Amino acid sequence: MPGQFRPEDNTSNADNRPRVQWLEVAPEWAGQRLDNFLLGRFRGIPKSVIYQVIRKGRVRVNRKRARPDYRIVAADQIRVPPLHVPEAGPEKAQPGTRVQRRMTDAIIYEDADFLVVNKPCGIAVHGGSGIDFGLIETLRAARDDRYLELVHRLDRDTSGVILVARRRSALKALQDQFREKTTRKAYQVLVMGEWPSELDRVDQPLRRTETPSGERIVRPDAKEGRSAETRFRVLERFAGYTLLEAMPITGRTHQIRVHAALTGHPVAGDSKYMDDAAMAAWRKIGGDRLMLHAHRLTLSLPGGNRQKMTFEAPLEQRFHERLEQLRQRESG
Numbered sequence: 001m002p003g004q005f006r007p008e009d010n011t012s013n014a015d016n017r018p019r020v021q022w023l024e025v026a027p028e029w030a031g032q033r034l035d036n037f038l039l040g041r042f043r044g045i046p047k048s049v050i051y052q053v054i055r056k057g058r059v060r061v062n063r064k065r066a067r068p069d070y071r072i073v074a075a076d077q078i079r080v081p082p083l084h085v086p087e088a089g090p091e092k093a094q095p096g097t098r099v100q101r102r103m104t105d106a107i108i109y110e111d112a113d114f115l116v117v118n119k120p121c122g123i124a125v126h127g128g129s130g131i132d133f134g135l136i137e138t139l140r141a142a143r144d145d146r147y148l149e150l151v152h153r154l155d156r157d158t159s160g161v162i163l164v165a166r167r168r169s170a171l172k173a174l175q176d177q178f179r180e181k182t183t184r185k186a187y188q189v190l191v192m193g194e195w196p197s198e199l200d201r202v203d204q205p206l207r208r209t210e211t212p213s214g215e216r217i218v219r220p221d222a223k224e225g226r227s228a229e230t231r232f233r234v235l236e237r238f239a240g241y242t243l244l245e246a247m248p249i250t251g252r253t254h255q256i257r258v259h260a261a262l263t264g265h266p267v268a269g270d271s272k273y274m275d276d277a278a279m280a281a282w283r284k285i286g287g288d289r290l291m292l293h294a295h296r297l298t299l300s301l302p303g304g305n306r307q308k309m310t311f312e313a314p315l316e317q318r319f320h321e322r323l324e325q326l327r328q329r330e331s332g
Helices: 034-041 047-055 097-105 136-140 167-177 255-262 276-284 317-331
Strands: 020-023 077-080 106-111 114-119 159-165 182-193 199-202 208-211 214-219 227-239 241-248 292-300 308-312
Touching: 020 255, 034 047, 034 077, 097 106, 114 136, 136 159, 159 167, 167 292, 182 255, 182 276, 182 317, 199 255, 214 255, 227 255, 227 317, 241 255
Parallel strands: 159 292
Antiparallel strands: 020 077, 106 114, 114 159, 182 241, 182 292, 199 227, 208 214, 227 241, 292 308
């Protein structure tokens, strides 16, 4: 938590009505915008309510009015007026002990600045859009950290290395590396068909759109798309499939999946970008997941020495089992 919550002295505790609260800013939150700070602390309150109370001057920082873009400082005293929660719908599920243990067991490195997690396939990185909780909410429930924020994201069905910051300064330093493209990422990906040995690079701009049903999808678009480049290297061949190392130079949504599909070799198990016949063939041999795994990440540690470190996440069991099954078919 960013500081201690305490009701104002003249507020009655006799009922459950919203009360005035005072928040003291802990050092790790210094530098964040006031609006983002409050949105993060009061996740059940609509954005419109937060912005309304700031605009009307009902939120005070050190007894003074403040703008939404005010950058908070350690030890700031923030007065928050009563915030009226909209009428509650069905109560959201909370991460249970089993899923909390699964997520903490997936931590492969931790220091004072950040965690490295081997995210399981099928776990969203955060809740929303019909998902009650994801990786970040589960870690917050399982651990006694005052600050946990996602540094970057992975698709729900992609497994592998993901970073979670434990300090705001670390979050900024790590995100700066992703933005400046000084990190190095490598994925293991199983694609359909025989990947051409000479095909080591796909450079195709991509544009993210939504279907009429609201589904997010990415298409190639030379005119309006954002630049996207992926390097590929063959690791192993099987009958009807190829295991690749994919190294995204840029970080666009679904980049590896779309670039692979554009070559005619979609990622095995990718229901969004492979056709029905290919999906049926994959399922016929027991395919039960998207075969994309964030295997390796190299970065500079936050802080003064900027030491380079590489983190590797072992393949998830189902990914490993499918590869072993294909190897056995080859030898049989």
